Amino acid sequence: MVLEANRLKSFKSWPFSSGDCTKHTVSGSGFYHCNMSGEVDGVRCFCCMKELDGWDQTDNPWTEHKRNNNCYFAHLGKTQTKLTVKEFLKVMEEREVNLLNKRIEAMNAMEKKTIAELGLNSDDN
Numbered sequence: 001m002v003l004e005a006n007r008l009k010s011f012k013s014w015p016f017s018s019g020d021c022t023k024h025t026v027s028g029s030g031f032y033h034c035n036m037s038g039e040v041d042g043v044r045c046f047c048c049m050k051e052l053d054g055w056d057q058t059d060n061p062w063t064e065h066k067r068n069n070n071c072y073f074a075h076l077g078k079t080q081t082k083l084t085v086k087e088f089l090k091v092m093e094e095r096e097v098n099l100l101n102k103r104i105e106a107m108n109a110m111e112k113k114t115i116a117e118l119g120l121n122s123d124d125n
Helices: 004-009 023-026 061-066 074-076 085-119
Strands: 031-033 043-046
Touching: 004 023, 004 031, 004 043, 004 085, 023 061, 023 074
Parallel strands: none
Antiparallel strands: 031 043
16 A cells, blocks of 8 residues: 555555545545444555554644654655655665564464463563
């Protein structure tokens, strides 16, 4: 969901068609609609993987995205078409780092579960 046009396509059942929180502003700020945990307004950022739900019609997607977050794309504050080539490449680099960190987190959780199932102490060598 790197491309804004594809993110926009994901908002087929977005609950807001007016105000600050339309599918256009939410997709422009880096999010795609993913209905995580069954939430009708669940979104995820293509770059930092931040997930948000509980949107109000008056919420500003850029402001919400930047809140308590280190997303490079969000802090640029530019839609995809306004990025320079250098900025776009940096966004893609940051995205890959974030994807790798998510995979490492999942792997660690899986290994922790396996260690517990085997009755081992995770601190044992």
